[in-house]
Amino acid sequence: MDDIDSAIVRELQRDARQTNRDLARTLGIAPSTCLERVRALCQRGVITGYRATVDLRALGRPVQALLSVRIRPMSREVIEGFKAYLIGLPEVLNVYVVAGGDDFLVHVAVPEVDDLHSLLMDRFSGRREVVDFRSSVIYQHVTKDVVGPLVAG
Amino acid sequence: MDDIDSAIVRELQRDARQTNRDLARTLGIAPSTCLERVRALCQRGVITGYRATVDLRALGRPVQALLSVRIRPMSREVIEGFKAYLIGLPEVLNVYVVAGGDDFLVHVAVPEVDDLHSLLMDRFSGRREVVDFRSSVIYQHVTKDVVGPLVAG
DNA sequence: GGGACTTGCCGAACGAAATTCGGCGCGTGC
DNA sequence: GCACGCGCCGAATTTCGTTCGGCAAGTCCC
DSSP: OOHHHHHHHHHHHHOTTSOHHHHHHHHTSOHHHHHHHHHHHHHTTSEEEEEEEEOTTTTTOOEEEEEEEEESSOOHHHHHHHHHHHHHSTTEEEEEEESSSOSEEEEEEESSHHHHHHHIIIIITTOTTEEEEEEEEEEEEEEOOOOOSOTTO | OOHHHHHHHHHHHHOTTSOHHHHHHHHTSOHHHHHHHHHHHHHTTSEEEEEEEEOTTTTTOOEEEEEEEEESSOOHHHHHHHHHHHHHSTTEEEEEEESSSOSEEEEEEESSHHHHHHHIIIIITTOTTEEEEEEEEEEEEEEOOOOOSOTTO
16 A cells, blocks of 8 residues: 555546546556556455446435434344335435434435425334434535545644 | 436446446447447536545544534635635545534544544634534444435335 | 438447556565 | 565557447427
8 A cells, every 4th residue: 555556546536437548647657557556456445346426416306414313222233224224215325323412324315305304204203213313404515535544644 | 317327327326437338238228329328427417427435444544433513603704614624634524514503514534533532622623613513433334326316215 | 191300229340448468677585 | 696576567469438320210390
């Protein structure tokens, strides 16, 4: 994990579909060398996958929210079960299992604000393990790239 | 935006680096047709980019947290300024600007739990617009693909 | 109801890219 | 000082992205 590997990760986070030749040219190394470093990063588990990012607005789901949920009891079975349930919901984008005041933080996207209310009423309030929930509409959401191993942070 | 487009988006979210031929074979269409549909999706803004996903553990930042921050005053300048400041921090992964009890929700990743404390003390408590903050360690984080336009949701 | 137009799809041809592999240089350890 | 191993490079091969002409189907207008 040297500077070149960091640069590869940074570049592939910026654009995962750039050609290996372009990537090699950017880094100043041979394409074959670049290719085997990328493969090594995948094999070592540093790079876990390549994903297309989509515009939720274009997909008809412009309203995003963060749902704070408290559940009881806090047993492993209940947590895993509720997490699996959340992942099964089509509105869900991210599930955070957190410590502190809340147990779950659920990032959702729906077509309209009304659907947020429906989602809470139909999918959350009825479940027995859910003891409390709260929703926060997201005004803006910025995703950053992972820059590196925080050597100078 | 028909079923084929939805399938393309779904497949490219699963693996953005699969070859156009494989994608076309999966969908049962010709590679040329597949290619122009993918390009149309990019041009229409449905697909906004392709990104490599990395393992934060492998990058030496296994501790993740969600920071809830309240700021004052809630003017556009202060919000945009603080948001830009957050994005500049190397520990930051996601910034959510939200309505409700908190104003910002900041997703961060650091090497150790101690760094979380340092981050809060050194980068947040000193800033004048920050009136309150709270941190929640993330036990698990699951990111889901966007499945579609929620027609049957 | 029929004809022209538009739209989307297909398949072959071309250029470019990914991938493989043998060889080389450099650092390390003995 | 010498042998070994690791990483990098560059050419050859294979696969892929991309373009383009033609075709079928659906649509609009007459």
